[in-house]
Amino acid sequence: MISNDNATSSDSLYVDEYGVIKVSFTHCWSSERCTKPYRPLSSKNTIETEASSSESAQLIASNNDFLIEILLHLPTRCLLRLQTVSKQWLSIISSPQFRCLHTRRNARSSTSTIGLFLCQNPTFNFLSLRQEDFSAMSMMNERFSSIRKGKIICHVNSCNGLFCLDIKLSDGKREFYVYNLTTGKYRLIPQPDTIDEPHLVKTMNLAFDPEKPEDYHAVCVWLSVSGNQLRFAVYSLSTGVWRHSTECYDCNEYGGVDLCYYYGVFWNGAVHWVSQTAPFLRFEIGNCAFRSMPTTPIVEGQWHRNIEYFGESGGHLHLIDLNPHPSMQFDILELEVNYSGWFVKYHVNLDFLPNLYPVMVNQEVNPPEEYAYSNVFSTICFLEDEKDKAMLLLSLPGKIILYNLGNRMIKELADVKPASFRLFIDGARYDGFEIPNCRCISAIERSINLIYSTCNLTIREFVAKRVFPSSKETTKYDVAVWHKAAIGKLLWNTCAKKDKLWVQWVYCYKMEGIEIYLWDVPKKASWVIQKILQATKYFHKAGIDVNDVAGMETFSTKQLYINLRGQFPKVHWRKLVCNNMGLPRWIFILRLAILGRLLSWIGIVRDPKEWNEEISWTVTYARESSHKAEVYRMLLAATIYHVRRERNSRVFHSKRHASVHIIRHIIQEVHVKAAMKHRTAH
Amino acid sequence: MVKLKSNDDKEFEVEEAAVIQSEMIKNMIEDGCATSVIPLPNIDSKTLIKVIEYLNKHINMGKAAETGEEDDLKEFDEQFVNMGWEELFDVIMAANYLNIHELMELCCQSAADRLKNKSVRAVREMLKITNDLTEEEEQEIINDAPWAFEGPEIDDTVN
Secondary structure, three states: OEOOOOOOOOOOEEEOOOOOOEEEOOOOOOOHHHHOOOOOOOHHHHHHHHHOOOHHHHHHHHOHHHHHHHHOOOOHHHHHHHOOOOHHHHHHHHOHHHHHHHHHHHHHHOOOEEEEEEEEOOEEEEEEOOHHHHHHHHHHHHHHHHHOOOOEEEEEEEEOOEEEEEEEOOOOOEEEEEEEOOOOOEEEEOOOOOOOOOEEEEEEEEEOOOOOOOOOEEEEEEEEOOOOEEEEEEEEOOOOEEEEEEEEEEHHHHOOOOOOOOOOEEEOOEEEEOOOOOOOEEEEOOOOEEEOOOOOOOOOOOOOOOEEEEEEEOOEEEEEEOOOOOOOEEEEEEEOOOOOOEEEEEEEEOOOHHHHOHHHEOOOOOOOHHHOOOEOOEEEEEEEOOOOOEEEEEEEOOEEEEEEOOOOOEEEEEEOOOOOHHHHHHHHHHHHHOOHHHOEEEOHHHOOOOOOOOOOOOHHHHHHHHOOOOOOOOOOOOHHHHHHHHHHHHHHHHHHOOOOHHHHHHHHHHOOOOOHHHOOOOOOOOHHHHHHHHOHHHHHHOOOOHHHHOOOOOOOHHHHHHHHHOOOOOOOOHHHHOOOOOOHHHHHHHHHHHOOOHHHHOOOOOOOOOHHHHHHHHHHHOOOOOHHHHHHHHHHHHHHHHHHHHHHHHHHOOOOOOHHHHHHHHHHHHHHHHHHHHHHHO | OEEEEOOOOOEEEEOHHHHOOOHHHHHHHHOOOOOOEEEOOOOOHHHHHHHHHHHHHOOOHHHHHHHOOHHHHHHHHHHHOOOOHHHHHHHHHHHHHHOOHHHHHHHHHHHHHHHHOEOHHHHHHHHOOOOOOOHHHHHHHHHHOHHHOOOOOOEOOOO
């Protein structure tokens, strides 16, 4: 049953600096990408390439669009290396836009976990599941130990390839860092602001969705010591803002001291925590609030669950509960995507294991109570990929093995200390493997770089952007205010133009001769007349004495309107939206976009970058009525419209179009519109 | 049938079902601009033959999955991209111009596969790129991610 297939892979031995872990590869866990046959070019083709100085090769190599298209297909490691090809390649690969695209693209392609960190305090060792990653990962591991610079790392947790390090300083304080293992960049997560009571930070959890790489968060759970309540705060790593949840979790009421002690699991836009005694908890990042979540029952006669594993794999949440007794048969539960409940995904029977690994079996005749297990193992993690290939990573005394639930094959991954039964129970099991320090890092390739692409915003810029938004700048024509001004004019008419027939009619029939200067509205008057007479309050508002109204020679509705509305400066970009030939819906969206409301309108708080520069450029260079400028303005409007439409189609119809496709669409539409203008001009 | 004309004035007749895999030609047909010959000024006949070969093979993508011809198609794709760099780039440009998404993906993936495990020097040589980075700049990048530059799988040969 043990595959010891030396033919497929050469054994390699790795002894780390402490000599603690020895990893021997007795297998080749090859990925799909690896098995894809690489087709060498035939010799004929090689000659051809060399013979001609390959004009199109140069064309491609010098054309960013094609180059980006090709580079997006490469794995992260290659990209990091190919940065040194030339300045052009460097600028493409290191640009945040490219990295975002790459991360997003790879988020869809593979979800395989490539390895895990084993914590054997105080060292962390990396265990790679694939041989091809091994050399790369061991080097990352070195860097990993170099960044802590002698500080103690209490916890590590990972979220889709990004790390959150919990570092204990010498004065007992704790610092949290986001760390990108792929690039080696890291950033401090500041302490939550505005906490003015004694508190204890319980966990810091990353919430990073590779589909949305530009927007990622850290969720901080802190215990308010006085109230014995768990409070939650979300830190946006892209804008640098803390959001505090108004809700809190009352430990007195629900119990669950262990809740949030472990790191939560990020899945589906929320962080999830399990507890051995209390109900499970789900915290949604987007609206900063709790939601209920199905909880597994506690076996009767017990006061707690025995949760062996809780984690995410292959886009699902999995849970292993070993109650009532740590037996060799258990269920792997999976959470329904709609949170309706847990269901049994796999039933695992490991009864054969002790036969293969006698070291698991307790051979003591009269063991003390705390060692009274018949046999031991510990589940490190459960992995499942897109093709439902399910594996369990198990730790036994002295060994880490990978058990394939499909073909029931076992692969030995590593020899670890300790090898004895007792040591396993109170040594490795509780010290090393069980705490989620050794959460698997999944698909590290995804996170090519997030840290230095985001948040270079200084505090001053931040205040300028957030606290004083340019809200007064508006071209919006307020119809309601205009109506009030128009009613004001009617009032002036009734006062000043008494010779007019309708005014006389009003006086005769509706007011029954009451002088209008009394300003009290006759109860008998009709609704319309009452409205007109009530318009005195608009004059008050506009700062005009009502008694002057009758004396006015002329009356300007516009003036009253402006007084009512208040003076606003004309916006400098009015030429972009006024007389724009584009379709009205483009212009509407363009206006929203200029105001910076487009994103907030659709619920995105983050500001687009360099947009203002873009607009000021457009204002300077595309204001005149030349054809070129006109087309540019239309293009701007059309682009924004289509980008928004694409967003809607992705969100509501889950349909994606390639950017090329959209661009083509825009070009076509602008072409048609411009051609129409051309025709009408002649 | 739709007539396509390459830039060296050769005409090709292609079935409409095949040719509408190209978004660009599909749009042209929908707009009624494809009544006579469609001139393709950026594509030479050699490349166009390749593209048409691809289009004809992929004529009914959905059907292939049903009838189990998927492997067949895969094999064809593998054979198809087995060509020189120059030819491949020509096809990429043609695919981009004609807006044939699958062909673009296929060719870019193939190009990426060729670059995947190559050393920097080999990539420069293959694509005839001159290095305009200074040594210090290069060293800085290497220091940033040294693990990307070492490893047994990195291939320094040019082919």
